[in-house]
Structure formats: C-alpha cells, structure tokens
Amino acid sequence: MGVSNKATTKEEQWKTAVPLEWRVKLLxxxxxxxxxxxxxxxxxxxxxxxxxxxxxxxxxxxxxxxxxxxxxxxxxxxxxxxxxxxxxxxxxxxxxxxxxxxxxxxxxxxxxxxxxxxxxxxxxxxxxxxSKDDSLYPQDPKVRARIDALLYFDMGTLWPRFRNTISASPTQESLDQFHEALGWLDGFLGRGRFAAGTDHVTVADHVLVANVASFEAAGRLPGTGQKRKHGDALPFQQPVSRKF
The missing domain is CATH 3.40.30.10 (Glutaredoxin)
Structure with a gap:
C-alpha cells in the first residue's frame, strides 16, 4: 500500500487542523x-x-x-x-x-x-x-451496556464535538455544541461514584478521563466541573513513569 501525501488519517488531519502553538502546548x-x-x-x-x-x-x-x-x-x-x-x-x-x-x-x-x-x-x-476478574469490563449485561454506551458517546459525540473546536477561531456554534456534550457528561457522572454508575473503575473511566485531560490541556474546559467530578472520582495514586 502506497503512502499518500494527502492528509488522509485522523492524526494527519489533526496535525493539519491544530495550530502549531496548540501542538507545542500539548507536547x-x-x-x-x-x-x-x-x-x-x-x-x-x-x-x-x-x-x-x-x-x-x-x-x-x-x-x-x-x-x-x-x-x-x-x-x-x-x-x-x-x-x-x-x-x-x-x-x-x-x-x-x-x-x-x-x-x-x-x-x-x-x-x-x-x-x-x-x-x-x-x-x-x-x-x-x-483481567483477573471482570471489574474493568463486567460480564453483567446491564453494566456492560452502560459502559459500551459511554464508549460510543465518547467516540460519536464527545470527542467529535471537541475536535470541531480545534482551530484558532472556533465558531460559537461549535463551542456551544461541545459545552452541551460536556453537560451531558456531567449528567452521566452524577449517576454514581464512577462513570458507568459502578462503585469501581471501569474502562469507561479510563477513556473519559484521558479525553478530559486533553480538553483541559487545550484550554477547552469552561470550568473545573467536568474535571473535578470525573477526576476526583478516580482514586489516583503514585507517580507514573513512561515504562509500563
């Protein structure tokens, strides 16, 4: 398969769309x-x-x-x-x-x-x-469905709406739509201690907290609500190295 010079992948489109100063900030x-x-x-x-x-x-x-x-x-x-x-x-x-x-x-x-x-x-x-147990991605069909719903929400709504704000001068409509999605996320997080309404971390929390950290790094969080509600729900401990 030949490699095109056109921006055909999500990563190449991101590089094309994201202003240089934002890329430097994220790095x-x-x-x-x-x-x-x-x-x-x-x-x-x-x-x-x-x-x-x-x-x-x-x-x-x-x-x-x-x-x-x-x-x-x-x-x-x-x-x-x-x-x-x-x-x-x-x-x-x-x-x-x-x-x-x-x-x-x-x-x-x-x-x-x-x-x-x-x-x-x-x-x-x-x-x-x-996993030694099924806590991260439970076998219970109801819990798993809630996790899957959050993963699809993140993929189909939350991240695309954030991506639409990535420009030097985002439109007010794109910002409003992204903030609307953040409001929905806040509502989901109000259902329990963790995103899927569980009393323990699941893969839904891993996906959402990684994205929210990028929203914060890009300066796109309107306040601390989303970060506080989700970040504080996770019992984060210990510094981490890049070697896993």
Missing part, C-alpha cells in the same frame, strides 16, 4: 507525570505487580486514545513493549507500520496473532483477556 504537558491522567488504582489495593508481556504497543503520548490504553494496561498490571510513534512527524506512514495497520493510526496493539487499532476496542480486549 509540553508531561502526561507521564500526571497522576490524574495515568495512575488509576483502587484505594485499598497495593500497587499492581507488572507482568512482562510480549505485547507491542505503538503509541503517541499526547493522544488521549493512547493514554486510555495505558491506563487500562496499568490497571491490569501489564508491562507493554512500548513503541513510540510520532504521528506529527509522520512515523505512522513508514511502510513497515502501514503493513501492520493499513489505517496507519495509533494506538495500535500487537498481541501474538492479534493486531488491533481503535483505542476503545483495545481497552475492552485487554480487560476481557487479562
């Missing part, structure tokens, strides 16, 4: 040291004992989609083989990466004969395969 946020972004642990649980795995993970830390997978991996105690892929420098267009993932997007995960992209699918896959 300046050391997400690896943000305990409110990358360190979910349960209040009474000891730090996870990491299990060395032969799972390759292609990622770019400014991407909330990549960080949500890192959150899930950390919660599971998985030590991933990290392969940083700078999409702003076009590293996802290298022939060897395109051969691995024709969509040439990050995150991309390779676990034996399984190759996955799309962060939400990766999070649920890791939770389903490697």
């Amino acid at each position: 300046s946020v050391d997400f690896s040291q943000r305990s409110d972004v990358l360190c979910p642990t349960r209040p009474s649980a000891p730090p996870p004992k990491y299990v060395k795995m032969t799972i390759d993970f292609y990622y770019f830390l400014p991407s909330p989609f990549c960080r949500s997978v890192l959150l899930t991996a950390r919660a599971l105690g998985l030590s991933l083989n990290l392969k940083e892929t700078n999409v702003w420098e076009g590293e996802q267009n290298k022939p060897e990466f395109v051969a691995l993932n024709p969509q040439h997007s990050v995150p991309t995960l390779v676990d034996g004969d399984v190759t996955l992209w799309e962060s939400r699918a990766i999070c649920t896959y890791l939770a389903s395969r490697y």
Whole structure:
C-alpha cells in the first residue's frame, strides 16, 4: 500500500487542523507525570505487580486514545513493549507500520496473532483477556451496556464535538455544541461514584478521563466541573513513569 501525501488519517488531519502553538502546548504537558491522567488504582489495593508481556504497543503520548490504553494496561498490571510513534512527524506512514495497520493510526496493539487499532476496542480486549476478574469490563449485561454506551458517546459525540473546536477561531456554534456534550457528561457522572454508575473503575473511566485531560490541556474546559467530578472520582495514586 502506497503512502499518500494527502492528509488522509485522523492524526494527519489533526496535525493539519491544530495550530502549531496548540501542538507545542500539548507536547509540553508531561502526561507521564500526571497522576490524574495515568495512575488509576483502587484505594485499598497495593500497587499492581507488572507482568512482562510480549505485547507491542505503538503509541503517541499526547493522544488521549493512547493514554486510555495505558491506563487500562496499568490497571491490569501489564508491562507493554512500548513503541513510540510520532504521528506529527509522520512515523505512522513508514511502510513497515502501514503493513501492520493499513489505517496507519495509533494506538495500535500487537498481541501474538492479534493486531488491533481503535483505542476503545483495545481497552475492552485487554480487560476481557487479562483481567483477573471482570471489574474493568463486567460480564453483567446491564453494566456492560452502560459502559459500551459511554464508549460510543465518547467516540460519536464527545470527542467529535471537541475536535470541531480545534482551530484558532472556533465558531460559537461549535463551542456551544461541545459545552452541551460536556453537560451531558456531567449528567452521566452524577449517576454514581464512577462513570458507568459502578462503585469501581471501569474502562469507561479510563477513556473519559484521558479525553478530559486533553480538553483541559487545550484550554477547552469552561470550568473545573467536568474535571473535578470525573477526576476526583478516580482514586489516583503514585507517580507514573513512561515504562509500563
């Protein structure tokens, strides 16, 4: 598959749309040291004992989609083989990466004969395969449906409405629509201690908190409500390193 010079991937479109000063700002946020972004642990649980795995993970830390997978991996105690892929420098267009993932997007995960992209699918896959219990992605059909609904909301509504505000001069309509989606998110978070109405962290929390951190870094949160309601619900502890 040849690599086009046109901006065909989500990452290339992001690079084209996001003003340079915003990209510099996002890169300046050391997400690896943000305990409110990358360190979910349960209040009474000891730090996870990491299990060395032969799972390759292609990622770019400014991407909330990549960080949500890192959150899930950390919660599971998985030590991933990290392969940083700078999409702003076009590293996802290298022939060897395109051969691995024709969509040439990050995150991309390779676990034996399984190759996955799309962060939400990766999070649920890791939770389903490697969790010692089903707390991150419960088998209960009602709870799982609530989690899936939040993942679809994030993918189909929340993130696209944020993306529409990414310009030097966003329209008032795009800002209003994004703030409307944030209001809906606040309503969802009011159903219980955690996003899906559970008393424990699920993959829905990993996905949402990673995105909210990007909203904050980009200066798009109108106040502290969304960050406080969601961030404080997660019992974040311990500094985190970039080695998982």
